[in-house]
Amino acid sequence: MQDPRELYDVRSALDGVPTGLYLVAGLTGFADAGAAVSQLSTYLLETMDNEEIVRFDSDALLDYRARRPIITFDQDHLTDYRPAQLSLYLMRDELGQQFLLLTGYEPDFQWERFSTAVLDLVSLLKVRSTIWVHSIPMPVPHTRPIGVTVSGNRDGLADSMSVWRPTTQAPATAMHLVEYRLQEVGASTIGFVLLVPHYLGDTEYPAAAVTAIESISTVTGLIFPTDKLREEDREFIANIDEQVAGNPELERLVGALEQRHDAYMQDSPVKSPLTHLDGALPSADEIAAELENFLAYRRKGDEDASGR
Template identity: 65%
Template sequence: MKDPAELYELADEVGLIPQGLPLVAALTGFTDAGGAVSQLGEYVLDTLNSRVVAEFDADALLDYRARRPIIYFDQDHLTDYQPQTLRLYLVNDELGQPFLLLHGFEPDFKWEQFTAAVLQLIDLFQVKTTTWVHAIPMPVPHTRPIGVTVSGNRIELTDAMSVWRPHTQVPSNALHLVEYRLAELGHPVTGFVLLIPHYLADTEYPSAAVASLESISAATGLIFPTDRLREEGREFLTKIGQQVESNPELEKLVGTLEERHDSYMQNSGLQNAGLRSPLTDEDGELPSADEIAAELENFLAIKRRGDDASPGFAGL
């Protein structure tokens, strides 16, 4: 393997970075249901003081044809090229507590070298704990708190917060590999998988960002300003509720999700780690597309902010 340090460039005066800080990682890539990760990174960097500690080499790690950068065409010339970035930041939370934030695109290439580079930075700054988040779509109702599945070696967090502990194979992302290598070394590491209502997976769902920040707070003790996100979330859910109430069939389908979710949560404390999914019926089967997906997607599919709203959600 090539030298991991070839993949990143340290900022000047890194010797002044405090040692023993928590590291938070949030990379956008394979899945980001509800825009949980992208919103988290943007919100933290917009609302808190930060500076770049290290920048990774996009030319070495990014597949530009798969995730093309944005450039603006201004009548007859090009302006405002916006390259994809992957950076390590030093950030101060709402109380002034410092932490490191790894945010940007998930690498398409050189996962082993990238993982080694992250471990190298963790060693360089004597990182205390590593916490990362991502989000997946699940047939769960928007009317219930967002649940999480927790991985890693911090048993107190797994026991207290993980609502679903499946035995399954999953497509991995780069931070799965980072967690796996850190666990091998005995470094305290936690991964939070947010379970986002599948019919809201393609939206920018403010409650998903709030759930991400709450999970990070539980693992690190960091405090984040979330008032704006919470207010946006309340407005978002109010408009969804209005749409559900106006369509009896849709209301019935959401009610079915609520019943299955509540039954699962009620019984989960009586079962072991082999709990079945909160989205299955009594026979352990997934709801069919005809029952759930078609109706919900027709009425609740909202394009990401900046696009035209779907006909079923005019005004969102």
């Protein structure tokens, strides 16, 4: 394997970065239900002091045909080119506590080399613990708090925070591999998978970002501003509730999801809030149909409101 350090450029001297910090990570790619990861990263970078210290080599890691850079065309010439970026930042929370943030695209290529590079940085900076966030769509109601599934090697955390603890096989992400390699070398790592309502999976759901922030705060003690996100979430939920109240089919769907969720949380014989009463997980086609019906109704409501 080539030297993993060739995968990144140091933008600011690493010997000036304090050791023993938490590393928070969130990469967009395979799935980002409710745009939890993208919202989290954007919000932290926009609201907190930060300094880019490492940038990874997109030419080595990214498939440009799948995720094309953005260019700006101004009438007759190009004025801007914005390539995708994967970087490590030195951040400060609201109390001035420093931490590291790894954010950007999920690599398309060289996962093993990328994970080795991340572990190299974790070792070099003597990272206290690596905490990462991922989100997936699940048939749960938006009227209940977003649940999380916890992985990693911090004792007792899954018992206190995981609402769903399956034994299953699932498509991996690059950060799954990083977590796996960190566990192999005995480094502290925690993964949070947010369980986002499937019918809101393709939206920017502010509650998903809030839950990501709260989960990170719980295990690190870092303090993040959330007032703006919470206000956006109140407006978002009010709009969703209005749409649901005007659609009997959606009301029945949400009501059924609430019953399964509440039964599960009360130690009901129902195995999971994510299944039908007969134990079968709703199919991808069923989920897609429900979501399309929801979006179609919302589009019609917007058109009626505008008088078109």
